[in-house]
Amino acid sequence: MVGQAQSTTGLEFIDVETVAELEVALAEAREANVPVMVDLTAEWCISCKEMEHYTFPDPQVVAAYEPFTLLRIDVTENDDDDKAILRYFETYGPPVYAYFDRKGQRRDEYELIGFFDAEEFSAHARRFAAL
Numbered sequence: 001m002v003g004q005a006q007s008t009t010g011l012e013f014i015d016v017e018t019v020a021e022l023e024v025a026l027a028e029a030r031e032a033n034v035p036v037m038v039d040l041t042a043e044w045c046i047s048c049k050e051m052e053h054y055t056f057p058d059p060q061v062v063a064a065y066e067p068f069t070l071l072r073i074d075v076t077e078n079d080d081d082d083k084a085i086l087r088y089f090e091t092y093g094p095p096v097y098a099y100f101d102r103k104g105q106r107r108d109e110y111e112l113i114g115f116f117d118a119e120e121f122s123a124h125a126r127r128f129a130a131l
Helices: 019-032 046-055 059-064 080-088 118-129
Strands: 013-015 036-041 069-074 096-100
Touching: 019 036, 019 069, 019 080, 036 046, 046 118, 059 118
Parallel strands: 013 069, 036 069
Antiparallel strands: 036 096
8 A cells, every 4th residue: 555554643544645646545445445534734734733632542533433544645845746635635735634435436525624523523434434
């Protein structure tokens, strides 16, 4: 799989740096028939840091996201690859939590922006995983 798994926050993310890497990771998840959550983050993003500190380590969040492939894209550098990612997600910046179903289709109606507490974030994951 693309990138390396990272588990400093309770959730285990795979780092992705480019649109091409994202597309490979999405194809692998589709083949494995698992949903995907993409965490669009940056070092300067305060809400992202709050999610990492308060929400991601929560046991109910870890359990709710267990069936997902979790991808993390850091756009701190704002280089050409980061700008391409922002265009791909049609956003100006993080925090964005984008969801792709088991067929690899992006489900914009489930996209989250901003900070969410553990209860709300885990409930959202359970609803999406049930699709």
